[in-house]
Amino acid sequence: MRLLILLASTTMLAACGGAGPQSAGSGAPPTGSGGGGVGDGSGETHTFVNPTEQRTYKAVGSTHSYQYQVIEAGRPGASQGAQLYRGDAKTVRNSNLSVDYNPRDAIFNVSFSNGLAGTSATSRFQDPLHRTDFGGALEPQFGTPDLESAAFGFEGINYLEAGSSNNLTRRPGGEFIFDLIDTGAPGSRDVTTFFYQTPGTETQHVTFAGYLRNTAGVVQSEIDNADGSTSTILTQTNTFERGAFAYGELTATDAIPTTGTGSFEGAMLASMVFNNLPDAIGNTDTYFQWIAGRATTAIDFGANTFSLSLDGNVSAPLFDGTSRAHSVFENAQFRANGAGQIDLVAAGGFLGQFNEAWVVNPGGGRLDINIAGSSIDGAFYGPNGEEIGGGYRIVGGTPDERIDILGTFVGRNGN
Known part of the structure; x- marks a missing residue:
């Protein structure tokens, strides 16, 4: 069958999506090795908002993946089988997540490969048609968060998407289910979407970004029934990857303040799986949901301590033709509080843990998370540590969840 290249179109322009020629400062994130042109003494003119040369940034954040099979998706009784879930949060020092941008050709190279998380997305966005947006005939793939929607309210969000699909057609409706065009041949899909906030929209030296990779393989086969007859079934194997991270121009260690305090306010983004139903009703179907909102970080440079508060809004789950059973509903509110210390020698920034996290569903139902493990890893950005960026993870500890x-x-x- 002919390979169908899935591309998406829009402009990646000004912070609020206005028309005009693309510039690095208004629509493409600069990239760099982490310090060039920002207080590193190199004398380079490159800046994060208006890049002048190709750079590769090391990102700090986390990724996770979920692989499973669904037989006869969309039919009564369909469920997720052969499940394998993995996740991992990278520190400032050991991250292998990277974003590379060349302002000459407006080409992005991104790599989110992490064996511990089961993620392997590596994409080159070089076609102008790789840029996409919500609101037209072509939109980002199913499962991508519309961060400029009323539910989240962000500005300056840019989306790039590339991938392929062969011998598959999407079923009507809002679920990740496919049929074969040629039932005698297998079908496949592999599409990666990368999105980020334009540098300069809220922060000058660091920004946040995320990605999703949706992979599906569909085959038709015959099975023997107990009465001696046979049935034709479709089996869809899905592998979903998600990630959220910060990247920018790191502060030189000797330029980070050692006295005083700071109150840092900005965006937060997360990918979540939340299934507390296996022990309650025996349902192990698990769905990805995005969380986006605000983060407030209070830092005491003299005491080398910090506290972090997260306040986010939860998106609808990514359904796949199975039970649709879930506990955290669209527009639920997510909250989490944590703290830790600055340790430039051991951590290259600051690190800590969460002491509480919960969600409140529309209507007021609260679900507290029993935290088994958590991490906060952050770094300072800008000439004098005036901005921060980091990653985090919260792992539930209740059995059978x-x-x-x-x-x-x-x-x-803001001080």
Whole structure:
């Protein structure tokens, strides 16, 4: 069958989506090795908002993946089988997540490969048609968060998407289910979407970003029934990857303040799986949901301590033709509080843990998360540490539940 390249179109322009020629400062994130042109003494003219040369940034954040099979998706009794879930949060020092941008050709190269998380997305966005947006005939793929919608209210969000689909057609409706065009041949889909906030929209030296990769393989086969007859079934194997991270121009260690305090406010983004139903009703179907909102970080440079508060809005789940059973509903509110210390020698920034996290559903029902493990990893950005960015993870610890929240946050000092 002919390979169908899935591309999406829009402009990646000004912070609020206005028309005009693309510039690095108004529609494409600069990239860099983490310090060039920002207080590193190199004398380079490159800046994060208006890049002048190709750079590769190391990102700090987290990724996770979920692989499983569904037989006869969309039919009564369909469920997720052969499940494998993995997640991992990278620190400032050991991250292998990267974003590379060349302002000469407006080409992005992104790599979110992490064996511990089961993620392997590596994409090159070089076609102008890779840029996409919500609101037209072509939109980002199913499962992409519309961060400029009323539910989230962000500005300056840009989406890039590339991938392929062969011998598949989407079924009507809002679920991730496919049929074969040629039932005698297998079908496949592999599409990656990368999105980020334009540098300069809220922060000047760091920004937040995320990605999703949706992979599906569909085959038709015959099975033997107990009465001696045979049935034709479709089996769809899905592998979903998600990630959220911050990247930018790191502050030189000797330029980070050692006295005073700072209050940093900015965006937060997370990808979540929340399934507390296996022990209650025996349902192990698990769905991805995005969380986006605000982060407030208070830092005491003299005491080398910090506290972090997250306040986010939860998106609808990514359904797939199975039970649709879930506990956290669209527009639920997510809250989490944590704290830790600055340790430039051991951590290259600051690190800590969460002490509480919960969600409140529309209508007021509260679900507290029993935290088994958590992490906060952050760094300072800008000439004098006036901005921060980092990643975090919250792992649920109640037996027979799959709860994992992995995300990122950024902030600018308002003091």
